[in-house]
Amino acid sequence: xxxxxxSPRHEVTEMGQEVTLRCKPISGHDYxxxxxxxxxxxxxxxxxFNNNVPIDDSGMPEDRFSxxxxxxxxxxxxxxxxxxxDSAVYFCASSYSxxxxxxxxxxxxxxxxxxx
Amino acid sequence: xxxxxxxxxxxxxxxxxxSILNCDYTNSMFDYxxxxxxxxxxxxxxxxxxxxxxxxxxxGRFTVFLNKSAKHLSLHxxxxxxxDSAVYFCAATHQxxxxxxxxxxxxxxxVIP
Numbered sequence: 001x002x003x004x005x006x007s008p009r010h011e012v013t014e015m016g017q018e019v020t021l022r023c024k025p026i027s028g029h030d031y032x033x034x035x036x037x038x039x040x041x042x043x044x045x046x047x048x049f050n051n052n053v054p055i056d057d058s059g060m061p062e063d064r065f066s067x068x069x070x071x072x073x074x075x076x077x078x079x080x081x082x083x084x085x086d087s088a089v090y091f092c093a094s095s096y097s098x099x100x101x102x103x104x105x106x107x108x109x110x111x112x113x114x115x116x
Numbered sequence: 117x118x119x120x121x122x123x124x125x126x127x128x129x130x131x132x133x134x135s136i137l138n139c140d141y142t143n144s145m146f147d148y149x150x151x152x153x154x155x156x157x158x159x160x161x162x163x164x165x166x167x168x169x170x171x172x173x174x175x176g177r178f179t180v181f182l183n184k185s186a187k188h189l190s191l192h193x194x195x196x197x198x199x200d201s202a203v204y205f206c207a208a209t210h211q212x213x214x215x216x217x218x219x220x221x222x223x224x225x226x227v228i229p
Binding site: 045 | 162
């Protein structure tokens with residue numbers, strides 16, 4: 001049973017470049033979340049989707065960040081242009097609301113992003 | 117502003133003893149709480165949860181206690197095992213809202229053999 005799949009696992013790029021992170025949620029899940037993990041703030045929610053529609057993007061730090069979910073099995077988080085302070089581990093998670101709100105989210109293994 | 121706080125960044129415990137991880141929250145609307153465990157280079161995995169209608173939930177070696185008046189919850193691991201060494205995140209949500217979770221900054225548990 002496949003879990004949440006993220007790619008790439010590691011990304012190293014130079015400041016100013018465009019970065020695209022990818023996520024495939026668990027089949028049948030109707031919620032998808034993007035998080036950023038830093039030492040200072042722990043796991044920060046950036047944006048989440050319900051049935052492919054963005055519901056809350058208030059956690060997106062700047063206009064340089066954008067996220068899309070063109071279909072139920074794929075989402076992207078894009079940073080353009082990237083800056084060194086964007087270096088972090090980015091996680092994607094999905095969940096199923098059918099059993100009520102607050103259901104556990106299932107996380108991918110993350111993308112470790114380093115901006116030089 | 118952090119609505120869920122884990123004030124101890126790290127904890128070391130001897131194998132076989134009890135590990136107690138603490139979590140505080142500020143939002144009185146939160147009514148469902150979860151603990152996640154995270155190993156290096158992996159994503160967090162769900163461990164145990166508790167609804168605000170309960171004050172205790174137990175699953176094997178893991179027990180979560182909720183004190184609503186103090187806005188405090190704790191995770192007890194008894195007995196602790198070296199494989200429990202990981203970062204533990206506390207999370208909270210309100211079930212009348214969406215499925216988004218508010219996470220703490222995590223506590224790194226080290227169980228010493």
